[in-house]
Amino acid sequence: MATNPLRPVLLAAGRSHRLERVVARSVLTRSLVERFIAGSTEREVVGAVADLLGSGRFVSVDHLGEDTTDAAQATATVDAYLSLLQEYSRLHTPRPPAFPSNSGRPPAFPLEISLKLSALGQSLPDDGHAVALANAHKVCAAADAAGVWVTVDAEDHTTTDSTLAIVRELRKDFPTLGTVLQAYLHRTEQDCRELSGPGSRIRLCKGAYREPAGVAFQKKADVDASYERCLRVLMEGEGYPMVASHDPRMIEAARRDAAELGRGPDDMEYQMLYGIRDGEQTRLVSEGYRVRVYVPFGTQWYGYFMRRLAERPANLTFFLRSLLTR
Ligand code: FDA
Numbered sequence: 001m002a003t004n005p006l007r008p009v010l011l012a013a014g015r016s017h018r019l020e021r022v023v024a025r026s027v028l029t030r031s032l033v034e035r036f037i038a039g040s041t042e043r044e045v046v047g048a049v050a051d052l053l054g055s056g057r058f059v060s061v062d063h064l065g066e067d068t069t070d071a072a073q074a075t076a077t078v079d080a081y082l083s084l085l086q087e088y089s090r091l092h093t094p095r096p097p098a099f100p101s102n103s104g105r106p107p108a109f110p111l112e113i114s115l116k117l118s119a120l121g122q123s124l125p126d127d128g129h130a131v132a133l134a135n136a137h138k139v140c141a142a143a144d145a146a147g148v149w150v151t152v153d154a155e156d157h158t159t160t161d162s163t164l165a166i167v168r169e170l171r172k173d174f175p176t177l178g179t180v181l182q183a184y185l186h187r188t189e190q191d192c193r194e195l196s197g198p199g200s201r202i203r204l205c206k207g208a209y210r211e212p213a214g215v216a217f218q219k220k221a222d223v224d225a226s227y228e229r230c231l232r233v234l235m236e237g238e239g240y241p242m243v244a245s246h247d248p249r250m251i252e253a254a255r256r257d258a259a260e261l262g263r264g265p266d267d268m269e270y271q272m273l274y275g276i277r278d279g280e281q282t283r284l285v286s287e288g289y290r291v292r293v294y295v296p297f298g299t300q301w302y303g304y305f306m307r308r309l310a311e312r313p314a315n316l317t318f319f320l321r322s323l324l325t326r
Helices: 007-013 015-028 030-033 042-052 071-093 130-144 157-173 188-195 222-235 248-261 278-286 301-312 313-324
Strands: 060-063 112-116 149-152 178-182 201-205 240-244 270-271 291-297
Touching: 007 112, 042 060, 042 071, 042 240, 060 071, 071 112, 071 130, 112 130, 130 149, 130 157, 130 291, 149 157, 149 201, 157 178, 178 188, 188 201, 188 222, 201 222, 222 240, 222 248, 240 248, 278 291, 301 313
Parallel strands: 060 112, 060 291, 112 149, 149 178, 178 201, 201 240, 240 270, 270 291
Antiparallel strands: none
C-alpha cells in the first residue's frame, strides 16, 4: 500500500516479461523461491501438504500461473489441477460430511484448492469469460468428486465482475465454492453484504495488486479500516468467514468480532500464505483455531513472488541481501 514507496514499482515489475526472464535467469536461487513456493510438481507440493496437515493446519493449494492468453495453456492448468486432485488421494483424508449442514456452516475439511480464473482462460480475447467458466466447472466437478473444497482467487479489479459472475454460476452446481474479496476495493463492503448469505465461504484479504484511486483505497490505514468493516459484515453474516491476513490487528479483530457475535473457533478460519508467520500459524492452531495455509506450487512463480516482495520491505531486504551475498 502507499506506505511502502517501492510497492508500485515492484508490482509493475511483477508484470514485466522482460524482467521475469532476467530475474529467473540470473538471480534467484532455488532456496530463495522455496521460502514462498512449495515445489514445482504435484508430487512435491503434496509432500509439503502432508507436513502441514501433520501439524494440525489445513491447506489450499494453488497451481501458479495467471493472465493466460493461450487456450492450450488454460487447458494445461486444468490438467495440472486434475493431477493434483489425484495426488491428494494419496493423503487419505476423510471426505467432508454433506453440506450445507443443518447449521448452514461448512464442516471442517482440511483439503482445498485455489483457482485463478485468469489462469483458466478468463483473459482470452472474445470468449475468455465462457472458457474460464467451463474450465473452472471441470475442476470443480473433479474436486467435488474427490471431496475437496475450491476457492476462487481475486485478481485485479478489471476481472472482479466477471469473476463474481462465474462464482455465482458455479455455486448453483457446487454450493461449497468459496471466493476471495479484497478489502482495498471500494466496492467490497457491499460485495460482502451481498455474498455472506447461508453456506457462503468468503476469504477476505487486503488485496495485492496495483489499483487506481478510483476503485481502491491507497493508504494502508484506509485499507486496514476497510478490512475491519468488511470482516464485521462477514462475521455478522450467515456464512463462513476466512480471515486471510498476517496482520496481528486483523487477527485480533476477528477474535474480538467472533467473541462478540458468539462465533466459535469452528465457525471461521484464519488463513496465511506458505512461508509467512509460520510460528503464528502454529500458535493459533494450539489455541484451537482453524488455520489454513495457502500453498502455491509450479514453475510460474514470478508474479506471485514479486507480490510477496511488494507487500513487505523485510521480504525485499531478505531478497536483496541474498543477491549481495551470492
Ligand atoms: P500487511 O501486508 O498489511 O501487513 C500488516 C502487518 O502484518 C505487518 O505490519 C506485520 O506486523 C504483519 N506481517 C505481514 N507480513 C509479515 C511477515 N512476512 N512476517 C511477519 N509479520 C508480517 N490477494 C489478492 O489480491 N487476491 C487473492 O486472491 C489473495 N489471496 C490470498 C490468500 C491468502 C490465504 C492470504 C493470506 C493472502 C492472500 N492475498 C490475496 C494477499 C493479500 O491481499 C495481502 O497482499 C497479503 O496477505 C498481505 O497483507 P496482510 O493482511 O497479511 O498484512
